[in-house]
Amino acid sequence: MSKLLLVDDDKELSKLLGEYLINEGFEVTLAHDGEEGVIQASKRDYDAIVLDVMMPKLNGLEALRKIREQKQTAILMLTAKGETIDRIVGLEMGADDYLPKPCNPRELVARLRAILRRGNTEEEAEPAQDEIQVNQLYLHNKSHSVFFDEKPVTLTGAEFTVLELLMRSAGEVISKELLTEKALNRKLTPYDRSIDVHVSNIRKKLTNAGANKELIINIRGAGYMLTIQ
Template sequence: MPRVLLVDDDTELASLLVEYLNQDGFDADAVHDGESGVEAALSGHYSLVVLDVMMPRMNGVEALRAIRAASRIPVLMLTARGDDIDRILGLELGADDYVPKPCTPRELSARIRAILRRLDERGEAAADVEALRNGPLVLWPQRRAAQWQGEALALTGTEFSLLEVLVRRVGHVVSKAELSDKALGRPLARFDRSIDVHVSAIRQKLGNAADGQSWIRTVRGVGYQLVRE
């Protein structure tokens, strides 16, 4: 039974969501401030963290930054509907996905399952694969570890999943719809910029190729292509 940590200062909403998640097959707990959320997230007791952006004192973005400094645990952000700034900033700092508030408990549960299922499927699909390579880039899907130019490459869970899809299709253009389906575990929504933000973060970590161009090329109106080395 996956253990889920909910971090939200809205105690009434948190209680409702925890009750639903527990009835829906999860072992869910809630804390109500960012400091407690970071401590619990780093305890090693949870499979995933649901983190609200708007909290007093340490907000969700600050909490996410503290979590990511020490852990790659999957993090799902709860953001105000239409608030692109907090949502995109959260993704840039390493959130795996986001759900706009207000959301239904059913929608939240579905998003959590999508993230956990994606990680499970990646592990099963990679059971017989020792490593995926493209020039200085090496991925070990089974261990979800990456190396770039001989050094460990720190990636969030979503960044790893996206890069794995691109490496498996190296030299080919992969549509955003396919990336969303295979890496995020959900259909691509209209106006959803999550893929773009995650790819931008990966680009920054890889730097440019010898020709000065990005290792991940944008094919306008279609998707992205990892350059074959």
């Protein structure tokens, strides 16, 4: 049973969502402000965390930052409908995905299951494909680890999956549509910049480890490519 932390100050909505998620097979812990959410996240290893952006004491973005200082648990942000900036900032700070409020509980379950599938490395296919190396960049699937020139690179679950897809097709362009479908398990929609932000985060982390800024390039109108240098 997947362990889930749901952090939202709307107690009535949290109770309803919690009951729905329990019926869908999740073990749910509730927290009703950002500060409590950070405390709960530090106490226990959850499979995923759902964070509302607008909360008292600590808002969702502040809570996200504090959780990311400790853990790489998969995090889905609940954002106000139309608040694009919150979504982008959340992704830049390390959220794996977002969902606008009010959200359909079925859509929330689908997003959570997609995130959990990405994190379940034991279900990854053939052992021969478990390790990927492109020049100085090395990815190990079972341990969910990435190294550049033997330096560890810490990635979120979504970032790891995006990089894995790019590495498996090194030297070839992968469209944003395909990256969204394969990495986030959903269709690309207009104005959805999730993949762009995830790639930007990966670039920054690889560059900090010593990689060339052009290791991952954007082919305008086509998608992204991991270059073979």
